[in-house]
Amino acid sequence: MALTPLQQEFVLHFGEMGSRWGINRTVGQIYALLFISSEPLNAETITEALGISRSNTSMGLKELQSWNLVRLKHFPGDRRDYFTTPDDLWEIVRTLVAERKKREIDPTLTKLRELEMQGPAGDDYAEARIAELRELIEMMTGFYAEMERLETERLVKLMTLGSRIAGLIDKTGGMIPSLTKRK
Amino acid sequence: MALTPLQQEFVLHFGEMGSRWGINRTVGQIYALLFISSEPLNAETITEALGISRSNTSMGLKELQSWNLVRLKHFPGDRRDYFTTPDDLWEIVRTLVAERKKREIDPTLTKLRELEMQGPAGDDYAEARIAELRELIEMMTGFYAEMERLETERLVKLMTLGSRIAGLIDKTGGMIPSLTKRK
DNA sequence: CAGAGATTTCAGAAATTTCTGAAACGGAGG
DNA sequence: CCTCCGTTTCAGAAATTTCTGAAATCTCTG
Known part of the structure; x- marks a missing residue:
């Protein structure tokens, strides 16, 4: 060909x-x-x-x-x-993100937890830094888990709304009335 | 040492x-x-x-x-x-994302636009696929540009709210009253 | 502006990754 | 159970990337 x-x-x-x-x-x-x-x-x-x-x-x-x-x-x-390849580009993106997470993030998360398990090593700074990093990664993967569930149409809308949502979250509390009411 | x-x-x-x-x-x-x-x-x-x-x-x-x-x-x-390294882990993440975008995404976006510029090549499927991919990348980088502006505290809140925001965007329109009202 | 301390550059060596051709494998049909 | 068509495996070749030691460069200080 x-x-x-x-x-x-x-x-x-x-x-x-x-x-x-x-x-x-x-x-x-x-x-x-x-x-x-x-x-x-x-x-x-x-x-x-x-x-x-x-x-x-x-x-x-x-x-x-x-x-x-x-x-x-x-x-x-x-x-x-x-x-x-799939016709739906969003499906491709989802797969890509999922696989990269699996290969690039998960092993590190596992390793960090493992290091924390080993207990106090008398190196306070390193221990604190590792804990902080683990927490950050956990937060991001948690957010990712939420997004993962969304189907294409909703994701597109979320991205389009991006700026407005971002503008809403304010320093005083970040609570959006219509958000906090539900659930 | x-x-x-x-x-x-x-x-x-x-x-x-x-x-x-x-x-x-x-x-x-x-x-x-x-x-x-x-x-x-x-x-x-x-x-x-x-x-x-x-x-x-x-x-x-x-x-x-x-x-x-x-x-x-x-x-x-x-x-x-x-x-x-910076003390603020979020700053590190921001830098990482920005640099990866610059190296992994931007060159491709440029190339796709370039290919479209070259005008009809008599390969409808490929042309459509390229246009679709470019649009997707543009949407994602646009969303990224919004997020980029948020400082750490707001970003954390956004991620914490994640699930609730996601649940709100519905198929019928995706318009959140409190969002659409403000500009 | 000479000398000392520090960093960078660079060509080749070492290590790693990618690619190939040949051989092994697998399984559907006769 | 053989043969054919297609796929996978694998050991070595080729290409690429990474690393090193030596030399060059840079820049303070006296």
Whole structure:
């Protein structure tokens, strides 16, 4: 499969950005290709389009699957696997955030709790700093857990409202009457 | 400077996590060390504490400075540079988010706009997908711009209120009376 | 402005990550 | 239970990133 110049440039950009996102170039390119392709693609097509080895494609797809970033499709009479990305971009964002949290935040939270468990180490400053960090992360993951439940439409509205909500929270108490009344 | 077992473990953990966060092990360790040290440290002390080369420390500190993650201090009669992290954890988070946005999001937004500029490429699906992605990113960065202005205290309150706010935004319109009234 | 102390730069070494081709594996159909 | 088609695994090659020691640079101080 030959790429159009537009596809080409898009794919190459995501390849380059890949390293900043903690995935490698190939994985970035594969994802970008699936993202801008209207039809599901099989491994052979991807291999050809990106000019990489078949095994590299296999590893890249495996990586993307471990991130839950691709969906598998099948066609009758064809036993090859075909891959796509979800149509809903918000679903993609949600997955991305969830996975990054799992890989980048959770292990640290676990480690911090573990360190606190070990009991007083006679290093007050370090202990205080660790506790503070753990509390911060817990607050943020708690907030995240709330947001996670929202479906796309509500999330969009929340983001649109952003500024107004922000302006409301004042230093004197942060209590919004219509908020505190309910529940 | 010899590290306490607690410091040791904390530092090593951040070193390991570093790779997942797009920074290298040494940079992660240096940051962690500064974070749990009550006093500012100079390059020589860091070098010794982490058992790395002096030049590696220099590069790591330079990297951290480019991320705006460390503060420089000086003591009278000592012309060496001493480094610390901010006391306020929220300030650290803000910096982290701002820098990651700059490195991981902005270049892509620019690229997407650029691709759209190049005009119709006869690939409707790809064009639509790119436009959709750009719009999503613009919405998120817009929301981020709002949040960025909030100082620590308000942010904490917003996060604490999270669930209630989320529950309010309903499908029928998302308009919260007390919100819509004020500008 | 010479010398000492401190930091930065840089080319190559070391370590790590990514990529490939070949071989192993898996499972549907005959 | 063999064969074919497709996928995965894996050991080594290639590429990239990180780290080091030596030299260069920078900047106070006397």
